[in-house]
Amino acid sequence: MTGGQTVGETQAPGAGRRPVFAAERRQRIIELLRVNGAVSLRELAQAVRSSEVTVRRDLRALEAEGLINRHHGGATLPGELSREPTYAQKAQVAAAEKAAIADLAASLVEDGDAIVVGPGTTTQEFARRLARHTELAVVTNSLLVAQALAGSPRIEVVLTGGTLRGSIHALVGSAAERSLAGLRVRRAFVSGNGLTAERGLSTPNTQVAGVDRALAGAAEEVVVLADHTKIGVDTMVQTIAVERFDHLVTDAGAPGDVLDELSGRGVRLHVARV
Amino acid sequence: MTGGQTVGETQAPGAGRRPVFAAERRQRIIELLRVNGAVSLRELAQAVRSSEVTVRRDLRALEAEGLINRHHGGATLPGELSREPTYAQKAQVAAAEKAAIADLAASLVEDGDAIVVGPGTTTQEFARRLARHTELAVVTNSLLVAQALAGSPRIEVVLTGGTLRGSIHALVGSAAERSLAGLRVRRAFVSGNGLTAERGLSTPNTQVAGVDRALAGAAEEVVVLADHTKIGVDTMVQTIAVERFDHLVTDAGAPGDVLDELSGRGVRLHVARV
DNA sequence: GTAGATCCGATCAGATTCGTTCTATTCCGA
DNA sequence: TCGGAATAGAACGAATCTGATCGGATCTAC
CATH class of the missing domain: 1.10.10.10 (Winged helix-like DNA-binding domain superfamily/Winged helix DNA-binding domain)
Known part of the structure; x- marks a missing residue:
């Protein structure tokens, strides 16, 4: 990161590097x-x-x-x-895969984009990587994603309305879905609890599923973020079918057969190396 | 001789060494x-x-x-x-008073109520006091208020949509105001940056003002939370007129003349002892 | 509970920067 | 032509910033 030096040396040729105040x-x-x-x-x-x-x-x-x-x-x-759980906990989560996925996914975002970001720990990591972008418009139903971007003045963060689902800190319900109705953005970055080649993304909660569908529906392209622990797992409600996938960002631990199958169905794969 | 390269010939050729003013x-x-x-x-x-x-x-x-x-x-x-992002610092101003005000205001809420809570450090404290209530429905545009209630399963938290204003962690803009349009609750608990007997509540930001008005407009009664440091202060945009006030919760440090004036105008006063 | 590793606080030294004082130059009016 | 005022540069001691080192405290693993 480090985002480069803020002050470019547009002039002052030969001048030594400015000391950082x-x-x-x-x-x-x-x-x-x-x-x-x-x-x-x-x-x-x-x-x-x-x-x-x-x-x-x-x-x-x-x-x-x-x-x-x-x-x-x-x-x-x-x-x-x-x-809160801070430091020790964060370190022990071994979020190495998620961090790598988030890094890779962030490279799919360009300055000036308008994107949708769904809830989830991976997408939250992803959102943190967006702070370095400028002129970004981010629509989300996740309080944690919004929070991650709250300090970035160059990013416009729009929250859907809706009922707060405390366990995942995300907004769900008809209000959330309705607020996405008239929206159209370039890409949606979503996650889920399970991902199989047959049924696509899935989640155990119907309300969450409804919003996830609405999020994907607002975007031209869908980018799925899923670490290897989720791949091959199927949970109750299907949210996004494989046909809607455009990109899948995962890590090297993902089973090859599932990836092959997905690739065969036209999903572009991005495998992050931890 | 100050060297040959002094003020010299950067410009004004032939004019003979014009000094740079x-x-x-x-x-x-x-x-x-x-x-x-x-x-x-x-x-x-x-x-x-x-x-x-x-x-x-x-x-x-x-x-x-x-x-x-x-x-x-x-x-x-x-x-x-x-x-500037002194939100953490703001929370430290009159912290004891804010806590006492929050306690007192929480006693105005009954189980089963539907209420609206605005953004601010005081209302955030207030929201924390609500966790002990049950069957509560809370509508807010503040991420911090929502967060404070996220862990309370017996409270339904509804967030307005809108654009995130990072400095105060609240949602503003037309989407926020629109989402409040069809709503009707019993009481609104709001705060602001300044409060005078003449102009009522005020805030320095027009977008925030717009949402504050919408919040108050969704409630039958308006409860204003303001510690003594805000009373007598007037900022740019008026948000809620004194006529709309039903209750004011403040602390003992508030100037008596302003309180009298407000009381004379029909505002019910609740003074918290620190 | 102990041992090892890591991290923190305090002190010291080198380098840079700042403020002050003094001096030199230029401009303007008498 | 002379002198005063204002401005710019130079020099030097004081203050500040940064990095290194070392003893003590804290955390982690066994």
Whole structure:
């Protein structure tokens, strides 16, 4: 990441690289926290290209202002959504596959796009990767996706209305579906609980299924994000048929036969290497 | 001799060394900042062909006028590195009062109610107090309010749709207002940035104001939550007139004359003791 | 519960930057 | 022509920032 240097050297030929102001670095740290929820000291130091000592000083200063919470080994934002479980938990989730999938999927998004993003832990990771884009319009029914993008002023985030389903922090119901009715975007990035070559995406909940269908219906192309643990799994309600798939982003652990089958049906595959 | 390369021949050929006026140089500095966002002192000195001392003087003058922000090693435009997203800091202002107000306001809610809750740090606290209620239906445009209630299975949380305003984590815009159009609930619990006896509730943002009005319009009774730091303050856009107030919940630090005036206009007062 | 590894805080040193003071130059009016 | 005022550059001590190191605290694994 690091998104490159903010200040381009459009002029001043031969001038040495401008030193990064402390305030600049601190803002960048906050941005990183806002995007990633919890970041280790080492990662921060690497991202801002400073020593860990310096970052530690910054964190201390930011903590004094009440802008962040420090933890052993890193920092988090204070009292943001359910990123509570923080650090230890996040690290142990072994979200390596999801992170890789999210990275790859983010490369399918271009500046200026209008996209739809569904709920799910993978799509949430994906949303965090979008922070570096500009002029993006993102429609979602997931509070966590919205939250991940709330700090990015260059991204317009639109939430569907609807009834909150607390367990997944997403909006469902007729209001949610209705609010998507008149919408048309380029791509939908959705996930689910199960994915088979025969029945496509599926979820155990009918309300969630209804919104998932509406999300896909609002997009020209459907991009499915699914790690290998979901592939071959079938749950109660089918949400999106394979015929509607345009892209599948998964990881190298996915069973080859299912991928072949999907590929044979015209789905473009993107396999992330962890 | 100050070297041959001084103020010299960058322009005005034949006119014989016109000095670069200070105002001109400063204008140039601002332009450079505007283009590059953040520029080091050295670069500035090089760009305007003056010594660093001179540029330093200019920067000091420009800072005094509020046109730039100085940093160690350079300068930026005021907006560039602003640490505005002070939501965390806002929550710390009068935190004890807000908690007491939230407690008191929660006693105005009965099991089985349908209510509307607006955005704000106070209403967020208020929402947390609602978790103990049952059979409640809560409509809100605040992600933080929704989040506070996400874990309560006996409360139905409905979010309006709309565009996410990241700084306050609330949904605004025409979609938000439209989704409230057909709604009717018993009470609306709203807050704002300022409250006077003459102009009622106000907020600095027009979009927020629009939704606030729609929230109040969906309820039979309006309950205003405002700690003493907001009373007597008037900001740009009026959202809800005093005539629409039914209850005001505030703390003991509120100025008596304003309270009297409001009471005289038929507003029922609830003063929380911290 | 102990041992090992990691992380944190404090102190020190090097480098850069800042503010102040002093000096030189130019412009303008008498 | 002379002198005052304003501006720009130079020099030096003070303050700030950054990175390195080391002892102590904390966390994790066994």
